Amino acid sequence: MNRMNEPIEDFLRKYTNNESLIDIISQHFFKRTPTFFALGYFYVYQEYLYPKGGTGVLAQKLAEKIIEQGGVIKTNTVISAVDPTNKTLTDNKGNKYDYSKLVWGADLKELYSIIDILKLDNKTKENTINQKEKIMASRGGDSVFSLYLGINKPLEYFAKKSNGHFFYTPQKSGLSQTNKQELNNLISNFENLSKKDILNWVDKYCKLNTYEISIPGLRDKSLVPEGKTGFIASILFEYDLVKKIKDAGWYEEFKEEVSNKMIEVLQSSLYPDLKEKIIFKFSFSPLSYEKHVKTSEGGITGWTYERKSPVINDLKKIPKSVKTAIDDIYQVGQWAYSPAGIPTAILTGWYAFDSINKNK
Protein backbone atom coordinates (compact mmCIF):
# COMPACT_ATOMS: atom_id res chain seq x y z
CA MET A 1 0.00 0.00 0.00
CA ASN A 2 2.82 2.39 0.86
CA ARG A 3 4.36 1.82 -2.58
CA MET A 4 1.17 3.01 -4.28
CA ASN A 5 0.44 6.02 -2.15
CA GLU A 6 0.67 8.67 -4.88
CA PRO A 7 -2.55 10.42 -5.97
CA ILE A 8 -4.56 8.40 -8.49
CA GLU A 9 -4.64 11.26 -11.04
CA ASP A 10 -0.79 11.41 -11.16
CA PHE A 11 -0.47 7.64 -11.33
CA LEU A 12 -2.84 7.31 -14.31
CA ARG A 13 -1.18 10.21 -16.15
CA LYS A 14 2.02 8.15 -16.31
CA TYR A 15 0.22 5.62 -18.51
CA THR A 16 -2.06 7.75 -20.68
CA ASN A 17 -2.73 11.33 -21.82
CA ASN A 18 -6.34 10.48 -22.52
CA GLU A 19 -8.09 12.79 -20.02
CA SER A 20 -11.48 11.13 -20.56
CA LEU A 21 -10.06 7.75 -19.68
CA ILE A 22 -8.33 9.17 -16.60
CA ASP A 23 -11.62 10.80 -15.59
CA ILE A 24 -13.67 7.66 -16.02
CA ILE A 25 -11.31 5.67 -13.82
CA SER A 26 -10.73 8.32 -11.19
CA GLN A 27 -13.59 10.83 -11.15
CA HIS A 28 -15.64 8.96 -8.59
CA PHE A 29 -12.83 9.17 -6.04
CA PHE A 30 -11.99 12.02 -3.73
CA LYS A 31 -9.46 14.50 -5.07
CA ARG A 32 -5.90 13.13 -4.72
CA THR A 33 -7.09 9.72 -3.42
CA PRO A 34 -4.08 7.39 -2.88
CA THR A 35 -3.70 5.03 -5.86
CA PHE A 36 -3.89 1.82 -3.86
CA PHE A 37 -7.22 2.92 -2.40
CA ALA A 38 -8.80 3.94 -5.72
CA LEU A 39 -7.66 0.98 -7.79
CA GLY A 40 -8.25 -1.46 -4.93
CA TYR A 41 -11.79 -0.19 -4.45
CA PHE A 42 -13.04 -1.37 -7.86
CA TYR A 43 -12.14 -4.89 -6.81
CA VAL A 44 -12.96 -4.69 -3.11
CA TYR A 45 -16.46 -3.23 -3.40
CA GLN A 46 -17.59 -6.25 -5.40
CA GLU A 47 -16.81 -8.46 -2.43
CA TYR A 48 -18.58 -6.37 0.21
CA LEU A 49 -20.67 -8.42 2.62
CA TYR A 50 -23.86 -6.89 3.97
CA PRO A 51 -25.76 -7.87 7.12
CA LYS A 52 -29.20 -9.41 6.52
CA GLY A 53 -31.70 -6.62 7.08
CA GLY A 54 -29.36 -3.87 5.82
CA THR A 55 -26.27 -2.08 7.14
CA GLY A 56 -28.25 -0.53 10.01
CA VAL A 57 -28.43 -4.00 11.56
CA LEU A 58 -24.70 -3.84 12.29
CA ALA A 59 -25.26 -0.84 14.59
CA GLN A 60 -28.30 -2.52 16.18
CA LYS A 61 -26.35 -5.71 16.92
CA LEU A 62 -23.44 -3.74 18.36
CA ALA A 63 -25.86 -1.80 20.55
CA GLU A 64 -27.44 -5.06 21.79
CA LYS A 65 -24.00 -6.45 22.66
CA ILE A 66 -22.99 -3.28 24.53
CA ILE A 67 -26.21 -3.29 26.57
CA GLU A 68 -25.90 -7.03 27.23
CA GLN A 69 -22.43 -6.39 28.74
CA GLY A 70 -23.74 -3.65 31.03
CA GLY A 71 -23.03 -0.65 28.80
CA VAL A 72 -25.34 2.38 28.54
CA ILE A 73 -26.13 4.12 25.24
CA LYS A 74 -27.46 7.67 25.29
CA THR A 75 -28.84 8.81 21.95
CA ASN A 76 -29.73 12.43 21.10
CA THR A 77 -26.96 13.52 23.45
CA VAL A 78 -24.29 15.90 22.19
CA ILE A 79 -21.12 16.29 24.25
CA SER A 80 -20.46 20.03 24.43
CA ALA A 81 -17.61 20.27 26.96
CA VAL A 82 -14.67 18.08 27.95
CA ASP A 83 -12.77 18.81 31.16
CA PRO A 84 -9.65 16.61 31.15
CA THR A 85 -8.42 17.90 34.54
CA ASN A 86 -11.52 16.80 36.45
CA LYS A 87 -12.25 14.01 33.94
CA THR A 88 -15.79 15.08 33.22
CA LEU A 89 -17.98 15.57 30.16
CA THR A 90 -20.98 17.88 29.85
CA ASP A 91 -23.78 17.37 27.34
CA ASN A 92 -26.01 19.86 25.54
CA LYS A 93 -28.68 19.52 28.26
CA GLY A 94 -26.18 20.36 31.00
CA ASN A 95 -25.79 16.78 32.31
CA LYS A 96 -22.34 15.90 33.64
CA TYR A 97 -20.57 12.53 33.30
CA ASP A 98 -17.38 11.30 34.97
CA TYR A 99 -14.96 9.24 32.94
CA SER A 100 -11.87 7.15 33.73
CA LYS A 101 -10.90 6.67 30.05
CA LEU A 102 -12.43 8.73 27.27
CA VAL A 103 -12.53 7.26 23.75
CA TRP A 104 -13.49 10.06 21.34
CA GLY A 105 -15.06 8.55 18.20
CA ALA A 106 -16.18 11.75 16.48
CA ASP A 107 -14.71 14.71 14.57
CA LEU A 108 -11.48 15.95 16.15
CA LYS A 109 -12.21 19.59 15.30
CA GLU A 110 -15.21 19.19 17.60
CA LEU A 111 -13.08 17.70 20.39
CA TYR A 112 -10.44 20.41 20.21
CA SER A 113 -13.03 23.18 20.13
CA ILE A 114 -14.80 22.00 23.31
CA ILE A 115 -11.90 20.76 25.43
CA ASP A 116 -10.75 22.91 28.33
CA ILE A 117 -6.94 22.85 28.30
CA LEU A 118 -6.30 25.76 30.64
CA LYS A 119 -5.61 23.71 33.76
CA LEU A 120 -3.46 21.05 32.09
CA ASP A 121 0.22 20.88 33.06
CA ASN A 122 2.49 22.97 30.83
CA LYS A 123 3.95 20.15 28.75
CA THR A 124 0.58 18.51 28.05
CA LYS A 125 -0.92 21.91 27.31
CA GLU A 126 1.83 22.74 24.80
CA ASN A 127 1.54 19.35 23.05
CA THR A 128 -2.25 19.69 22.93
CA ILE A 129 -2.06 23.20 21.48
CA ASN A 130 0.37 21.96 18.78
CA GLN A 131 -1.98 19.13 17.87
CA LYS A 132 -5.01 21.43 17.94
CA GLU A 133 -3.32 23.82 15.49
CA LYS A 134 -2.71 20.99 13.00
CA ILE A 135 -6.28 19.72 13.35
CA MET A 136 -7.89 23.13 12.99
CA ALA A 137 -5.77 24.00 9.91
CA SER A 138 -6.97 20.94 7.98
CA ARG A 139 -10.41 20.21 6.57
CA GLY A 140 -12.82 17.37 6.08
CA GLY A 141 -12.48 15.37 2.87
CA ASP A 142 -14.84 15.28 -0.10
CA SER A 143 -18.55 14.83 0.38
CA VAL A 144 -21.43 13.40 -1.62
CA PHE A 145 -24.97 14.13 -2.73
CA SER A 146 -27.12 11.02 -2.31
CA LEU A 147 -30.55 10.57 -3.85
CA TYR A 148 -32.90 7.98 -2.31
CA LEU A 149 -35.84 6.69 -4.35
CA GLY A 150 -38.76 4.38 -3.63
CA ILE A 151 -39.71 2.94 -7.03
CA ASN A 152 -42.87 1.15 -8.12
CA LYS A 153 -41.03 -1.52 -10.10
CA PRO A 154 -40.03 -5.05 -9.07
CA LEU A 155 -36.45 -6.06 -8.26
CA GLU A 156 -36.47 -8.28 -11.38
CA TYR A 157 -36.52 -5.17 -13.59
CA PHE A 158 -33.32 -3.89 -11.96
CA ALA A 159 -31.71 -7.36 -11.82
CA LYS A 160 -31.82 -7.50 -15.64
CA LYS A 161 -29.61 -4.39 -15.81
CA SER A 162 -27.07 -4.69 -13.00
CA ASN A 163 -26.10 -6.21 -9.68
CA GLY A 164 -26.83 -4.48 -6.36
CA HIS A 165 -23.87 -2.06 -6.29
CA PHE A 166 -22.15 -0.55 -9.32
CA PHE A 167 -20.59 2.54 -10.88
CA TYR A 168 -22.20 4.07 -13.92
CA THR A 169 -20.74 6.83 -16.12
CA PRO A 170 -23.36 7.76 -18.72
CA GLN A 171 -20.98 9.82 -20.90
CA LYS A 172 -17.51 8.81 -22.00
CA SER A 173 -16.13 12.36 -22.17
CA GLY A 174 -15.54 12.61 -18.38
CA LEU A 175 -15.84 15.61 -16.06
CA SER A 176 -12.50 17.14 -17.09
CA GLN A 177 -12.41 20.81 -15.95
CA THR A 178 -16.05 20.76 -14.77
CA ASN A 179 -15.09 19.76 -11.24
CA LYS A 180 -11.71 21.53 -11.28
CA GLN A 181 -11.18 25.01 -12.76
CA GLU A 182 -14.87 25.59 -13.57
CA LEU A 183 -15.96 24.61 -10.06
CA ASN A 184 -13.23 26.75 -8.46
CA ASN A 185 -14.33 29.73 -10.58
CA LEU A 186 -17.94 29.13 -9.58
CA ILE A 187 -17.05 29.15 -5.87
CA SER A 188 -14.73 32.14 -5.99
CA ASN A 189 -17.11 34.25 -8.17
CA PHE A 190 -20.30 32.97 -6.55
CA GLU A 191 -21.56 36.42 -5.53
CA ASN A 192 -21.30 37.71 -9.14
CA LEU A 193 -23.11 34.76 -10.70
CA SER A 194 -26.82 34.21 -11.21
CA LYS A 195 -28.80 31.20 -10.02
CA LYS A 196 -29.10 30.24 -13.71
CA ASP A 197 -25.28 30.18 -14.10
CA ILE A 198 -24.95 27.87 -11.10
CA LEU A 199 -27.74 25.56 -12.27
CA ASN A 200 -26.25 25.36 -15.78
CA TRP A 201 -23.05 24.11 -14.18
CA VAL A 202 -25.01 21.66 -11.99
CA ASP A 203 -26.73 20.35 -15.13
CA LYS A 204 -23.40 19.69 -16.87
CA TYR A 205 -21.90 18.22 -13.67
CA CYS A 206 -24.75 15.73 -13.33
CA LYS A 207 -24.56 14.72 -17.01
CA LEU A 208 -20.81 14.08 -17.05
CA ASN A 209 -20.45 12.53 -13.60
CA THR A 210 -20.09 8.95 -12.38
CA TYR A 211 -22.98 7.53 -10.35
CA GLU A 212 -22.44 5.08 -7.54
CA ILE A 213 -25.67 3.10 -7.47
CA SER A 214 -26.91 0.78 -4.72
CA ILE A 215 -30.01 -1.37 -4.89
CA PRO A 216 -30.02 -3.10 -1.48
CA GLY A 217 -33.01 -5.32 -2.34
CA LEU A 218 -30.93 -7.13 -4.96
CA ARG A 219 -28.82 -8.52 -2.11
CA ASP A 220 -31.60 -9.00 0.42
CA LYS A 221 -35.19 -9.28 -0.86
CA SER A 222 -36.64 -8.77 2.63
CA LEU A 223 -35.67 -5.07 2.43
CA VAL A 224 -38.43 -4.20 -0.06
CA PRO A 225 -42.17 -4.85 -0.40
CA GLU A 226 -43.23 -7.17 -3.22
CA GLY A 227 -43.09 -5.45 -6.62
CA LYS A 228 -41.19 -2.39 -5.33
CA THR A 229 -37.53 -1.35 -5.15
CA GLY A 230 -35.40 0.98 -3.00
CA PHE A 231 -32.67 2.77 -4.94
CA ILE A 232 -29.73 5.02 -3.92
CA ALA A 233 -27.58 7.04 -6.34
CA SER A 234 -24.62 9.12 -5.12
CA ILE A 235 -22.30 11.59 -6.82
CA LEU A 236 -19.43 13.51 -5.25
CA PHE A 237 -20.40 17.07 -4.38
CA GLU A 238 -18.35 20.05 -3.20
CA TYR A 239 -19.33 21.26 0.28
CA ASP A 240 -18.17 24.87 -0.32
CA LEU A 241 -20.57 25.32 -3.22
CA VAL A 242 -23.57 23.93 -1.33
CA LYS A 243 -22.71 26.11 1.69
CA LYS A 244 -22.70 29.23 -0.49
CA ILE A 245 -26.05 28.22 -1.96
CA LYS A 246 -27.49 27.73 1.55
CA ASP A 247 -26.18 31.14 2.62
CA ALA A 248 -27.75 32.65 -0.51
CA GLY A 249 -31.12 31.23 0.60
CA TRP A 250 -32.01 28.68 -2.08
CA TYR A 251 -30.73 25.39 -0.58
CA GLU A 252 -34.06 23.49 -0.70
CA GLU A 253 -34.58 24.50 -4.32
CA PHE A 254 -31.02 23.42 -5.11
CA LYS A 255 -31.54 19.98 -3.53
CA GLU A 256 -34.68 19.51 -5.60
CA GLU A 257 -32.86 20.62 -8.78
CA VAL A 258 -29.94 18.22 -8.24
CA SER A 259 -32.34 15.35 -7.46
CA ASN A 260 -34.34 16.05 -10.63
CA LYS A 261 -31.20 16.33 -12.78
CA MET A 262 -29.93 13.00 -11.44
CA ILE A 263 -33.30 11.39 -12.19
CA GLU A 264 -33.22 12.85 -15.74
CA VAL A 265 -29.74 11.43 -16.35
CA LEU A 266 -30.77 7.99 -15.11
CA GLN A 267 -34.02 8.12 -17.09
CA SER A 268 -32.29 9.06 -20.34
CA SER A 269 -29.79 6.23 -19.99
CA LEU A 270 -30.39 3.21 -17.77
CA TYR A 271 -34.05 3.35 -16.74
CA PRO A 272 -36.30 4.86 -19.50
CA ASP A 273 -39.56 5.10 -17.50
CA LEU A 274 -38.05 5.86 -14.08
CA LYS A 275 -39.76 9.23 -13.46
CA GLU A 276 -43.35 8.01 -13.60
CA LYS A 277 -42.58 5.06 -11.31
CA ILE A 278 -41.16 7.05 -8.39
CA ILE A 279 -43.31 6.70 -5.25
CA PHE A 280 -41.17 8.94 -3.03
CA LYS A 281 -37.76 10.57 -2.99
CA PHE A 282 -35.43 12.36 -0.57
CA SER A 283 -31.80 13.39 -0.60
CA PHE A 284 -28.77 13.91 1.64
CA SER A 285 -26.27 16.66 0.79
CA PRO A 286 -22.83 17.60 2.19
CA LEU A 287 -24.69 19.96 4.56
CA SER A 288 -26.87 17.08 5.75
CA TYR A 289 -23.72 15.14 6.71
CA GLU A 290 -22.35 18.20 8.49
CA LYS A 291 -25.60 18.70 10.40
CA HIS A 292 -26.65 15.14 11.19
CA VAL A 293 -23.31 13.35 11.58
CA LYS A 294 -21.35 16.44 12.69
CA THR A 295 -18.48 16.05 10.24
CA SER A 296 -16.30 19.00 9.18
CA GLU A 297 -17.22 20.23 5.69
CA GLY A 298 -19.58 17.24 5.38
CA GLY A 299 -16.57 14.91 4.90
CA ILE A 300 -17.58 11.25 4.63
CA THR A 301 -14.20 9.58 5.18
CA GLY A 302 -12.31 11.90 7.52
CA TRP A 303 -9.54 14.26 6.40
CA THR A 304 -8.99 15.66 2.90
CA TYR A 305 -6.18 14.18 0.78
CA GLU A 306 -5.43 17.65 -0.61
CA ARG A 307 -3.48 18.75 2.48
CA LYS A 308 -0.87 17.10 4.66
CA SER A 309 -2.69 14.79 7.06
CA PRO A 310 -2.96 16.21 10.61
CA VAL A 311 -3.03 12.63 11.96
CA ILE A 312 -0.91 9.52 11.40
CA ASN A 313 -1.09 8.15 7.83
CA ASP A 314 1.44 5.37 7.86
CA LEU A 315 -0.08 1.91 8.25
CA LYS A 316 2.82 0.66 10.36
CA LYS A 317 2.07 3.40 12.90
CA ILE A 318 -1.69 2.91 13.09
CA PRO A 319 -1.56 1.52 16.67
CA LYS A 320 -0.16 4.90 17.80
CA SER A 321 -2.86 6.89 16.00
CA VAL A 322 -5.31 6.38 18.89
CA LYS A 323 -3.20 8.33 21.40
CA THR A 324 -3.74 12.01 22.16
CA ALA A 325 -1.39 14.28 24.10
CA ILE A 326 -3.71 14.00 27.12
CA ASP A 327 -3.61 11.03 29.47
CA ASP A 328 -6.72 8.84 29.35
CA ILE A 329 -8.16 10.46 26.22
CA TYR A 330 -8.06 8.29 23.10
CA GLN A 331 -9.19 9.11 19.56
CA VAL A 332 -10.71 6.56 17.17
CA GLY A 333 -12.59 6.46 13.88
CA GLN A 334 -12.33 8.26 10.57
CA TRP A 335 -10.58 11.34 12.06
CA ALA A 336 -7.91 9.43 14.00
CA TYR A 337 -6.03 7.94 11.02
CA SER A 338 -5.86 8.70 7.30
CA PRO A 339 -6.93 7.34 4.82
CA ALA A 340 -10.15 6.36 6.54
CA GLY A 341 -13.33 4.36 6.11
CA ILE A 342 -15.05 1.52 7.92
CA PRO A 343 -11.85 -0.57 8.30
CA THR A 344 -10.08 2.41 9.93
CA ALA A 345 -12.99 2.93 12.31
CA ILE A 346 -12.87 -0.74 13.35
CA LEU A 347 -9.06 -0.97 13.56
CA THR A 348 -8.60 2.20 15.60
CA GLY A 349 -11.38 1.06 17.94
CA TRP A 350 -9.47 -2.17 18.41
CA TYR A 351 -6.14 -0.41 19.04
CA ALA A 352 -7.71 1.94 21.61
CA PHE A 353 -9.16 -1.07 23.43
CA ASP A 354 -5.74 -2.74 23.29
CA SER A 355 -3.92 0.33 24.56
CA ILE A 356 -6.39 0.85 27.43
CA ASN A 357 -6.09 -2.80 28.44
CA LYS A 358 -2.30 -2.63 28.47
CA ASN A 359 -2.31 0.55 30.56
CA LYS A 360 -4.80 -0.66 33.15
Ligand SMILES: Cc1cc2nc3c(=O)[nH]c(=O)nc-3n(C[C@H](O)[C@H](O)[C@H](O)COP(=O)(O)OP(=O)(O)OC[C@H]3O[C@@H](n4cnc5c(N)ncnc54)[C@H](O)[C@@H]3O)c2cc1C
Ligand atom coordinates in the same frame (compact mmCIF):
# COMPACT_ATOMS: atom_id res chain seq x y z
C1 LIG B 1 -22.33 7.43 1.10
C2 LIG B 1 -21.13 6.88 1.84
C3 LIG B 1 -20.43 5.81 1.31
C4 LIG B 1 -19.34 5.28 1.98
N1 LIG B 1 -18.70 4.19 1.45
C5 LIG B 1 -17.70 3.62 2.14
C6 LIG B 1 -17.07 2.44 1.65
O1 LIG B 1 -17.44 1.92 0.60
N2 LIG B 1 -16.05 1.90 2.37
C7 LIG B 1 -15.63 2.46 3.55
O2 LIG B 1 -14.70 1.92 4.18
N3 LIG B 1 -16.19 3.59 4.03
C8 LIG B 1 -17.21 4.18 3.36
N4 LIG B 1 -17.80 5.32 3.84
C9 LIG B 1 -17.21 5.97 5.02
C10 LIG B 1 -17.61 5.33 6.32
O3 LIG B 1 -19.02 5.19 6.39
C11 LIG B 1 -17.12 6.23 7.49
O4 LIG B 1 -15.75 6.51 7.33
C12 LIG B 1 -17.34 5.54 8.84
O5 LIG B 1 -18.72 5.28 9.03
C13 LIG B 1 -16.82 6.41 9.96
O6 LIG B 1 -17.16 5.81 11.17
P1 LIG B 1 -16.81 6.54 12.53
O7 LIG B 1 -17.31 5.64 13.62
O8 LIG B 1 -15.38 6.95 12.55
O9 LIG B 1 -17.61 7.91 12.52
P2 LIG B 1 -19.15 8.24 12.40
O10 LIG B 1 -19.89 7.11 11.78
O11 LIG B 1 -19.20 9.60 11.78
O12 LIG B 1 -19.62 8.30 13.92
C14 LIG B 1 -19.37 9.40 14.73
C15 LIG B 1 -20.59 9.60 15.61
O13 LIG B 1 -20.30 10.60 16.58
C16 LIG B 1 -21.43 11.44 16.73
N5 LIG B 1 -20.95 12.73 17.25
C17 LIG B 1 -20.27 13.71 16.62
N6 LIG B 1 -19.99 14.74 17.45
C18 LIG B 1 -20.54 14.39 18.66
C19 LIG B 1 -20.61 15.03 19.94
N7 LIG B 1 -20.07 16.23 20.17
N8 LIG B 1 -21.28 14.40 20.95
C20 LIG B 1 -21.84 13.17 20.76
N9 LIG B 1 -21.79 12.51 19.57
C21 LIG B 1 -21.15 13.12 18.53
C22 LIG B 1 -21.99 11.54 15.32
O14 LIG B 1 -23.33 11.93 15.37
C23 LIG B 1 -21.81 10.10 14.82
O15 LIG B 1 -22.91 9.31 15.17
C24 LIG B 1 -18.91 5.86 3.21
C25 LIG B 1 -19.64 6.94 3.75
C26 LIG B 1 -20.72 7.44 3.08
C27 LIG B 1 -21.47 8.58 3.70
